[in-house]
Amino acid sequence: MAFAAAMGVQAAPPHDLDDNGLYAPGELSAIYRHSPLKPLPTVTAGRVTEDTRAARLGQYLFFERRFSANGAVSCATCHVPEKAFADARRVGTGLAAGERNTPGLLNVAFERWYFWDGRADSLWAQALGPIENAKEFGGDRLNTLHLVAEDAPLRRAYELVFGPPPPLGDAERFPRHASPDSAPGSPAARAWSAMSLADRDAANRMYANLGKAIEAYERKLVDGDSAFDRYVAALKSGDRAGQRAYPAAAKRGLKLFVGAAQCELCHSGPSFSDGEFHNIGLPLLAGESADNGRAAGIDIVRASDFNGIGPYSDHPEGRAKDQLSYLPPPESQLGSFKTPNLRNVALTAPYMHDGRFDTLSAVLDFYAKGREASRGQMLLGEREATLDLVPRLSSDQADDLTAFLNTLTGRALPAELTTAPGEP
Ligand code: HEC
Ligand code: HEC
Incomplete structure (x- = not known):
């Protein structure tokens, strides 16, 4: 110095x-x-992810409480925006306390698998789970679709992005309450089994579209x-x-x-x-x-109608397929x-x-x-x-x-x- x-x-x-x-x-x-x-991945993303109308619809759905059995639960009940979209609780609690901790959703679109056990392989498929989960929304698939189709502004927003919904007014074909995920033997499960394959497919497609709108919103939660x-x-x-x-x-x-x-x-x-x-x-x-x-998550994602190689995926070929094809034996996980x-x-x-x-x-x-x-x-x-x-x-x-x-x-x-x- x-x-x-x-x-x-x-x-x-x-x-x-x-x-x-x-x-x-x-x-x-x-x-x-x-x-x-980095830029957001698109491997399993729905085709509307860049559509701002889809993102707005998704944001609306994210805060919507009517889909829940008690009219009080929305995605934001557990994914609280002021808490980095988590909830500060030990386990997520909707209609009842669940088993797992609620992850925050900031930067969630960068994930490769969703949920702690990776039982969903896309953000849009993930969003379909909570609505029919008995401890979260306690809702059912058909009621969710009816609520969207019956609400004029919601229906219009849906149609602008995805085209017309199926003819849900036909009560013979589209019962008020029906879901393949309701408890076996319950009225909603029986009503789902009674629907024709084509009508179930139309209902699934509209349901998947709601998930794709929510995904478009969640892809904006990047900091x-x-x-x-x-x-x-x-x-x-x-x-x-x-x-x-x-x-x-x-x-x-x-x-x-x-x-x-x-x-x-x-x-x-x-x-x-x-x-x-x-x-x-x-x-x-x-x-x-x-x-x-993960041992259970592997079996669930493989069997899901809403996985990346299923009929509602917008990219059934690409990397989503590789991802699902090369999974380790569940018992190792x-x-x-x-x-x-x-x-x-x-x-x-x-x-x-x-x-x-x-x-x-x-x-x-x-x-x-x-x-x-x-x-x-x-x-x-x-x-x-x-x-x-x-x-x-x-x-x-x-x-x-x-x-x-x-x-x-x-x-x-x-x-x-x-x-x-x-x-x-
Ligand atoms: C009752 C509380 C609750 C509600 C309501 C809820 N979630 Fe969650 N969310 C959780 C919990 C708990 C997990 C982790 C569950 C697991 O891994 O099994 C989770 C996981 C997720 C994940 C996966 C994050 C990751 O990193 O893997 C996303 C995305 C998500 N939720 C979005 C949503 C959306 C969209 C809705 C509304 C359609 C919603 N959640 C409704 C509690 C909730
Ligand atoms: C072998 C892989 C591995 C290594 C090495 C590892 N982690 Fe982890 N970490 C995980 C996994 C998996 C979890 C979630 C475990 C669970 O919940 O069962 C986790 C959870 C966490 C969490 C909790 C996050 C949350 O949102 O709940 C923090 C914080 C963390 N790790 C930090 C660290 C730090 C710091 C180190 C180095 C000292 C480290 N980890 C090393 C895999 C790892």
């Missing part, structure tokens, strides 16, 4: 070092792979521009001021995340998810019944759940498929303890080598990782995307 000063050279202050030097080359390229968000994204941009451009704006603890956490702590083996890419399923060795909680997870996207994770407590952890610190405590944390009964099946991959972490390291996760919160969405539109 004194020498530099004597030579009349301005020494760079230590805080002006370029952060690129903090990371090993492998860590740096891993960091760059996590940001920015980005988190403190982490701004940091990566500053790293790439060599912007020192931008690099200094990022907290030191988050930098240490990031280095661990892509390096020694091995988190990015699974939480990889701009969504912080490999789109795959893992059994990370969570112990079975007292009073909790075992959840088969017992107790496996989808790697969750970690963007906005600070906003979506509680955590894990069963909402068992109230805070990010509690999640990190689980990872930090490694195998010790999962001693005792596993949820199910053989855990993978996950907890051998993640090394034991000190509490300082766990805190740094938490500080890093807290920088993944994206920019707020505009109000016109987070509120119920006045009309469809």
